[in-house]
Amino acid sequence: MKLNWLIFMQALFLIGLTVNVKATLEKEKCGVCDPTACPVPVGCMAGMVKDHCGCCQVCGLTEGERCDNDTLPLPYKNTFGYCGEKLECRLRTDLPPVDPPEALCVCINQEPVCGSDGQTYKNECQLIEARHKWQDGLQVRSTGPCKSAPHIDFAPEDIHNTIGSYVIFSCEVSGWPIPTIHWLVDRPNGVRKLLPSDDSHIAVQSRGGPSNYKVTGWMQILNLTEDDAATYWCLVKNEYGEVSASARVIVLDAPQKGDSYEEEEEEQSNEQLSKT
Numbered sequence: 001m002k003l004n005w006l007i008f009m010q011a012l013f014l015i016g017l018t019v020n021v022k023a024t025l026e027k028e029k030c031g032v033c034d035p036t037a038c039p040v041p042v043g044c045m046a047g048m049v050k051d052h053c054g055c056c057q058v059c060g061l062t063e064g065e066r067c068d069n070d071t072l073p074l075p076y077k078n079t080f081g082y083c084g085e086k087l088e089c090r091l092r093t094d095l096p097p098v099d100p101p102e103a104l105c106v107c108i109n110q111e112p113v114c115g116s117d118g119q120t121y122k123n124e125c126q127l128i129e130a131r132h133k134w135q136d137g138l139q140v141r142s143t144g145p146c147k148s149a150p151h152i153d154f155a156p157e158d159i160h161n162t163i164g165s166y167v168i169f170s171c172e173v174s175g176w177p178i179p180t181i182h183w184l185v186d187r188p189n190g191v192r193k194l195l196p197s198d199d200s201h202i203a204v205q206s207r208g209g210p211s212n213y214k215v216t217g218w219m220q221i222l223n224l225t226e227d228d229a230a231t232y233w234c235l236v237k238n239e240y241g242e243v244s245a246s247a248r249v250i251v252l253d254a255p256q257k258g259d260s261y262e263e264e265e266e267e268q269s270n271e272q273l274s275k276t
């Protein structure tokens with residue numbers, strides 16, 4: 001019993017000693033701070049921070065970079081550096097438990113912001129990066145995305161297809177508040193109609209995406225008939241304005257076996273694939 005106790009105390013002493021030695025070594029590595037001997041950092045994307053000795057100014061790390069944080073249980077120290085302006089070095093929570101822990105710079109405020117350039121930034125840290133990269137003086141104008149009239153980023157395009165087949169138009173838009181998308185048709189007889197109306201072979205749908213603050217609308221015509229040959233409009237609105245774009249459906253006769261239409265159809269489907 002006594003022997004065990006003695007070994008335990010010795011072990012404690014040894015642990016204490018190594019911790020002490022380590023701390024002393026690290027301080028020695030830093031040496032006496034002479035700010036005039038510090039190199040001047042250039043091209044910092046996230047502002048400047050003090051190095052691990054608390055002496056020289058160095059570039060802060062940007063969002064998503066691996067970082068040091070002495071208060072976290074990390075298997076490394078003084079390896080990557082410290083996070084820049086408005087960022088915090090946080091433990092990754094997405095790693096499998098068998099992996100050694102890692103920490104990344106995370107923007108403290110994740111809200112999108114509107115810049116003085118009228119652009120929406122994912123968060124304040126992205127705006128700060130843009131300022132350092134190419135826009136001296138860029139400021140946060142307001143929190144949340146920039147308010148703007150709708151804009152059509154990808155307009156629907158003319159489609160030709162055969163009777164009995166189907167066509168899909170898509171319309172990709174941005175704006176804030178998120179605009180609504182409506183589909184209209186101009187029939188050759190001069191009648192304009194909001195879709196899907198009572199047409200059971202026409203379906204419309206909208207969904208957020210492909211990226212944040214965007215929305216995409218689709219209009220699908222099933223079982224194409226000659227009457228569907230018309231001009232279709234994607235009409236986009238929010239409280240700041242409205243904008244529209246049109247495209248035509250060209251209806252071809254049903255293909256005969258070995259007809260040249262088949263080739264044409266194939267070409268078209270390739271085109272659609274490469275667009276997605």
Ligand SMILES: *[C@@H]1O[C@H](CO)[C@@H](O)[C@H](O)[C@H]1NC(C)=O
Nearest residue numbers: 069071072083087088089090
């Ligand atoms: C280090 O991590 C702690 C705990 O997550 C956090 O509160 C602190 O702000 C971090 N320090 C830095 C400099 O990022």
Ligand SMILES: *[C@@H]1O[C@H](CO)[C@@H](O)[C@H](O)[C@H]1NC(C)=O
Nearest residue numbers: 163164165201222223224225
């Ligand atoms: C497609 O439309 C034609 C003509 O209106 C009709 O005869 C046919 O049954 C429809 N086919 C389907 C699958 O709805």
